Amino acid sequence: MHDQNFPRAGLRAAAPISLACLLACLPAVPASAQVLAATLERVSVSGTAAGLAAPAGSPSRLGLSLQQTPASVTVIDREALEARGAANTQDLLKGVPGVVFADPPGSAGSVYYRGFGASSLAQLYNGISVQYDAIAARPVDSWIIERLEAIGGPSSFLNGSGAVGGTINVVTKVADTSGDLARLVVGLGDRAQLAGSWQRGLGDGGQVLRVELNRTEGALWTQGRDRSAWQASASWRAPLAPGLVHTLALERQHERVTQPYWGTPMLRSADGSVSGALRFDPGTYGINYNVVDGRYEQDVDWARSITEWTPSPGTRVSHTLYHYGALRDYDNVESYAFKAGNTRVERSSALLQRHDQRVSGSRLEVSQAASIAGRRSDFAFGWDWSFNQQTRFPLSVAGPFDLTDPYAPRDTYFLQTPGITRTYTPGATNLLRSFALFAENRTELGGGWAVVSALRADRIALDVRNHRAASASNPALFNTRFSPLTGRLGLVKDLSADWQVYAQASTAADPPAGVLATAGFSALRDFDLTRGQQVELGSKLGFDRGRGWATLAVYDIKRRHLAITDPNDRTQVIPVGAQSSRGVELNAHWRASAQWTLAAQASATRARYDDFVEVVGSATVSRAGNRPANVPVVVAGASADWRPNEALVLGADWRYVGQRYANTANTVWDGAYQLLGLNATLRITPQLSARLRVDNLTDRRYVASLSTSLPYLGAPRSFSGALDWRF
Template sequence: MERPLATPISLAVFTLFAQGALAQEAVANKPAVLSEVVISDMSIDPLGLDQKERTGSRLGLTPRETPASVTVIDREVFEQRGAQNTQEILQGVPGITTSSAPGSPGAVFYRGFSGGSVTQLFNGITVQYDVIAARPVDSWIYDRVEAIGGPSSFLFGAGAVGGSINYVTKLANRDGNLIEGKARYGSYNDRQLAAGTNQKLGESNYLRLDVNGSAMDGWSDGTERKAWQAAGSWLADLTPQLSSTVALEYQYENVDRPYWGTPVLRPFSGEVGIDNGTRFKNYNSQDGLYKQTVKWGRWILEYRVDDTLSLRNTFYHYDALRDYQNVETYTFNANNTRVVRSNALLQRHDQNLNGNRTELNWNTQIAGLPSNWLGGIDYSLNKQTRYPLSVAGPFGSVDPYHFVTENFFSLPGVSQVYNPDRSNRVTTLALFAENRTFLTSRLSLLTALRWDDIDLEVTNHRTPTATNPAYFERNYKPLTGRAGLIYDLTPAANVYVQYSTAADPPAGILATASYAQVENFDLTTGRQVEIGSKLGFDEGRGNATLALYDITRKNLSMADPSRPGTTIPVGEQSSRGLELAATWLMTNNLRLSGNWALVDAKYDKFVENVGGVGVSRAGNRPTNIPKQVGNLWVAYTPIANLEVGGDLRYVSSRYADTANTVYDDAYTLLGAYAAYTFDKRTRVTARIKNLTDKVYAESFSGSSMMYLGAPRMLDVSIQTAF
């Protein structure tokens, strides 16, 4: 059932304008938003090494000061690259690949891991359901995206063996008054209208409001998407030492007849392919649906006692309702003449999260050595109830090219009744601390520690059985941490080494975990050793980073070799790799940027149940993980006010199954753009993505389906600010 739009709008108006004592953190050092529209400015730094961030550390360090692989992609960069949503922004992070297939729309693959092993945060907050909740969101409301590679549970809690990603929303700031807008139109009737404003009200109040609407007739037959987002915030300097920010967000998305994937040709072995005649076909029901409504609320208080001591408190609320009604699986018959459709799912997710985080920063000395401390406590309650109705089918077969599908509720066994399956309640109390101490003027030690007390309670709303009891609970108390050294070779170059640990759910996600997934299982453990370097070159015209890492995750759930129908927590998975990133202003009007990642990911110990037989997959690569990912961006200003550029993205082949018998080919994507800036305020951009119209897969959905990436797309946009 769709929730009324009046509720979030009324809440926003009431909160932003009626609560005079509420508010947020000061952001006085935030770059002026006006620069967002001047993409011909070659001074932007795509690596973001000198921007303060809170994903790699809460101590307010820059990526250059952090002994870890940290990437910051700010608004200037993803505007220049034409990143229209959060997943397109992530292509700027070394080694990351993504997919927005409806069954796992927030899928991110990072350092050989995926799913719950990669934490995705919204303004530093995890909703503990990332592969669904982190569905791509239009980029207009975001200020930047930050990523840290490798285990980082010591910052954000359970999860994050492969890394953490943080989507940071625009907030009211003290940079002055601004009004900006954007309009875009492109292929498949893809259109966008967006506007934003930052206003100073009196001497101590600042208001920001951003609104974005987009719609598209999808490139897959019958797919239509409509979405809009609103983000409002109010910053109030209550005293010279105390500031407050109230921030609200509302996100709505409706996709009619979502595209779930394209069937691959039989036999399912070796390099797979599709029939080009099915590239744009959509085998979902005529009234297939995905719909999501998300509401966020945050209240941030920051009190600065003096230059050495400050306190920050964040209260947060999240509410989401998601609905699905789709036929999700399509498979060719034995001679590839018919497509068999199966697996109808009516699904509703009702989730809410409430929490409060308190942090204390203290700058002091230890034995005369400068030392920065942070300590805090985080408490949250996450509740989710799911309402699934699943009918396996099959529902007959259709001609691959000429067919008409049914209405969803005409399928046998399907009715529009939402019966709850189970409710998961996850209560988390966390204590955390970080420290940076300068051992010498060039050598610093960074340490972090986090202890979580996690209570999982699951209520079964269906008939209890031995494997699905009416109620069960589990408690976990992981302790995770990091220790790193960073040494400045010169003012422009350093080297670092770090060791970090993480804890993951044994299988699935705690917010949806079943009895079978957590019965007598503790959290899995992960550890990483990483060495790297960050350096500037050519008298500051270039920056580069290098990271080498080794990650091992233990205690994975796997089939018992002697009893394949049961699982035991003794599996092991590892990855080791190399990541390079660089940007270079070769001349005053030519910039090159790029990154390249190489990863060797494998199951070290893993047994899979295949038809009642335990089969070892040791030595195999996990599904959807490429060995190599590379990106290159070129920006050139041949004459004043005109910028032209292009991009190249390479992704090597990936396996569709844990047996590593089905794989796809590597692919390369090309793009190009031209942008003209009229008066340092107004810019018109023409852009082409997937210039060669390459047919490629974002991801596999098992061995029989591929979720294809978008075909060639053209768009023209105009953006202005004053």
């Protein structure tokens, strides 16, 4: 691929929530700017601020620090989020070693971690899984995000099925005890933004109310593509009795993308095939072949009732009752391919799709500090129950529909596409019921040794109701049951107060194909869940009197019982496939002086199919030894921040992603790419700051998500700026 400028779409710098309306919602807060700044620093919990002694967060229910946790854990806190100018939750993943990601509209939660893709990862929201991560884990605007936590490798023992490659947990802002605050941000550039935070104590009883509002608008880089989104959250923290606190948290998300961009067709050889390195016509960059009234739209609601009880200093009880609702709509023509000697583009695959999902659940966690034979031994145990229902309403017409000019595609409209009507007819409903009991323990053995263990027993019931015509391959009703037992056993040794080494083994379970929220008879039949096992060795080191830290992890993961085509009968699927991944990850952060802060991440991954067969034409072909699609061998990144004085911070960041294959045959690939970013923050007054961010400084043209049908390109150079008023 060659570097050339992308065409630009014009910006529609509009902020539908008026500044006057937002200010009216923000009553005066008597906190000074200096007190507010101190408050924000206290909220920060990750290694960027507190080193390895900081809490690890969701990777354990024992309240362990990063040092005490026998796993590779990365925490990106609010301070780091703002320092890098992260626009959304996927931007935060740049700080997690080895992770690659993209947000194509059909699978906007497309994330790869330790050699495994979204169907084998757990992407949680406040510790809750909706079992539909590749779709539900769309990037969320970062304003309402408090931090992101990532744990590498199998971790079903924490949150249930999935998580062979790892777990990513997004934590949002809620009312806390950090004090009153009020904040307003106005952003301009490649997107317009208006956002506000308000938190205030109510009376003398310790009650706290917090409100977060965010609205973004903007034209995206491809032709005709616009995005409008808003998020609103409110939380109320109320002490009910000594040691007893209740928090009610409500959140609403809305997003609408008009004429979503599904990808750019690659050039084809004379026989119409694609092989070797991906090739593109520079004249098609930024061209959008979707129908002009195409859309993606979603509304998401979250409600959480969190009760925390501390009857004694060593005992903590927490219960979360939650509900999630999501309605997603797609109206698009999604496939485009060069034809006629790369002189015309053929459009096909019209899809009207609706997802209606509801999840309710209850989670109880009890932790107890205790001792065994005079040694400290902390326990945690509890239950996790959820009911997950999703109905899908697909209307698909394969086409093709037309041949159009690659550089000036003819305008077409969705409802004028042959065979398409706006009729929502249910296809299938998945009812997923799960109940789990879990326990964790950390016991100090003496001599700086500690053993950390976890165990989870799940009972999962899945009923799939087919609303269309029944057949042998798609019966009217299909049900299956799973009883996975997963766990972790780790050993940590303190070589000094600032240096630990660890070893751990962990397991996970997930479906042999697809995800449970949408999987049906063909994916599961009488199959059990796949089994994933990991062995990991690592070290964590604090240095320079607490101003720096570094972590190193070496891992080996095996996943067995994948669904593959039966080599002896290509009409059948059998659960005997296997996949493995070996790698090393390095993460480091150093506040070298009062002026300089440096950070770096690097990973090398050897992922491969050990046993995998797929159908090619009328034959079955083994892909054993090949690398999974979209998984690079090397991913690296670095950042540097320079504070020449108290008012100014200048920063730069670099990211490298190695070569990736587009298919399991490893016959199509895209080369490595590098991205550069710059940012600057200027404190104009103690209350007012200005921020500027440049992404993809060199205007590098790259493929964010590979496929042999329609690669999804990454964004070109972009600019954003914001005024941040804290009062």
